[in-house]
Amino acid sequence: MKTEASVVIIGGGIVGTAIAFHLCKEGLKDVVLVEKSYLSSGATGRCGGGIRQQWSERMNVRLAMRSVKLFERFHEDVGMDIEYYQGGYLLLAYTDEEVELFHKNVAMQQEEGLNVRILSKEETARKFPFMNLAGLKLATFCPTDGHANPHLATMAYAKAAEKMGATILARTEVTDIDVQNGQIVGIQTTKGYIKTSVVVNATGGFSREVGLMAGVELPTESYRHQIFVTEPLEHILDPLVISFTNNFYIRQTKSGNFVMGQGDKDEPPSHKHDPSWKFLVEMTTKMPKFFPFLKNVRVLRHWAGLYNMSPDAQPIIDKAESVSDFYFAVGFSGHGFMLAPAVGEAIAEWIVHGHPKKVDISNLKLERFSKGVSKEKNVV
Ligand code: FAD
CATH class of the missing domain: 3.50.50.60 (FAD/NAD(P)-binding domain)
Known part of the structure; x- marks a missing residue:
């Protein structure tokens, strides 16, 4: 030693x-x-392994953009394939507040040099036809966002x-x-x-x-955050998709599995990281409404980890x-x-x-x- x-x-x-x-x-x-x-x-x-540069805090945009530069040459610099994939992040806006915030965010992100844009509901439907977009007002999309294997x-x-x-x-x-x-x-x-x-x-x-x-x-303080993974399907979902209003994110791994999670705003801080039945029921009920192809897909594994939060x-x-x-x-x-x-x-x-x-x-x-x-x- x-x-x-x-x-x-x-x-x-x-x-x-x-x-x-x-x-x-x-x-x-x-x-x-x-x-x-x-x-x-x-x-x-x-x-979840998600890597996004679309943030409302300018500092996060800068840090994430620098990280993406390093992820892009990770294999070369660090010497290993980490299943890095730039399929983009699609952020969904369902409320007027989100529409206003997303417009403001995109303007700031573009100022920082990020390749990001607003998609109308129709454009979103054309680009991602397998999603149920009922109630959607608009979306933002950055093609250089993505994910990797943590x-x-x-x-x-x-x-x-x-x-x-x-x-x-x-x-x-x-x-x-x-x-x-x-x-x-x-x-x-x-x-x-x-x-x-x-x-x-x-x-x-x-x-x-x-x-x-x-x-x-x-x-x-630390908070439990849960997530699960399904059996694999053929590749259909390129971007990682987030809705803050509906409290979910979802992405498809390289091997075809879907990984998805949500936060639980009512949980007190703790070091607890056992998975809960409540989460499983909520997610399996909610997600097929937005992604109808998930209806009969089986969940393989469900786990939890800690979000370490500052004020x-x-x-x-x-x-x-x-x-x-x-x-x-x-x-x-x-x-x-x-x-x-x-x-x-x-x-x-x-x-x-x-x-x-x-x-x-x-x-x-x-x-x-x-x-x-x-x-x-x-x-x-
Ligand atoms: P950790 O990975 O927690 O590492 C800290 C290590 O310190 C642990 O291994 C622990 O064992 C060790 N340790 C603690 N105390 C001691 C001690 N006394 N002595 C020695 N070792 C000690 N982030 C993203 O960017 N994208 C995502 O999509 C995403 N999804 C998430 C989904 C879930 C379900 C969770 C829980 C988190 C997610 N996050 C995501 C957040 C991300 O996982 C964390 O922010 C990140 O992993 C923090 O890394 P870390 O190295 O600081 O902490």
């Missing part, structure tokens, strides 16, 4: 492994990643980082962060002590608990004020997979060069909550 490291990353999901990969690419030696279970055992391995992406980053010299310690839990006079000096794990002066908290649903180990309070549902990517060299990339809500490549790159640049170089993430600092900038949860 390693007893010393230049940087320790806690958490072996997509965010932690992306950071490890980019740190090694920056030439850092002795990077150690510690994961309490197996790689991608957290939210990452349970997620397990493969995590493994790819971890393997590439190991090849460049990183050490991945799975089945090893961090139980304490040793801070002396405001400076990190090491971490305690279930398998021994590792001396280090730089730690990154990338622990998803456990970000708050791990933050407290260093005496840093992160305003994050405004946007990530917190920052460095602690009270403890030196304690970084965190947490609170990703339902969009941590798609943002991970750009976030991994930004944190690695910050550690090695003193600041992120490719994208500006200054809006994602922890201090925004004490300044009261925004406490509205925004998932659109």
